Amino acid sequence: MNVNLNSISLQQRKFSGTNSIGGIHLPDFNDKYVFSKKKSNTSNAEYKKQIAEQAYEDFKNGQFQNKSEGFNKLMKKYTSEVSPDRKGIITSGLKAVSRNKQSGLKPIDLLATILEGKVKYQRMPSGQTDYIEFYDKNGEMVATYSNNGWTMYTTNAEAARQTEMCMIYNEAWGNAKRGIPLTDSGSVNSDSLQNAFDVQA
Structure with a gap:
């Protein structure tokens, strides 16, 4: 019953209409599958309640997990609590790469320490394609850019959080x-639960 959200977030995607740094368009950080650190004052108990309510609402509407816009929005909010600052890492990383390009150097394998992480930059042999890797402060890859497209990588903390939400949701659904x-x-309702078991017995 689990949908693998990681496979969705790992697809390479192209974004248009976003700001660009050094000729490279930023990802759309409002996109439902682009997570970036965002703390809220929502408690775990309140989240659990929201997830269960979403599951009941989705069942009523004949939807399940990422087929539901409400589920996707809640997943983004829930996951972003433990996400790295992807927006900061990518933005400062692209600025570092752009500065390096403007200095006239031929970046073959630039490694720069940036806000909350590192960036590795290579220009492919053709000289036409940039390949950039972005890492958080834990050394986990959080995104790559190549062939004019972005790929977001789920961190261990994000994967655990997504699994946790799916378990709560699946049980409620x-x-x-x-x-x-x-x-x-x-x-x-435990009384209703007992009655449901009695009816099935």
């Missing part, structure tokens, strides 16, 4: 399917 009512706290 399954409960909705079984007709078990949701309580105000986002958990199922």
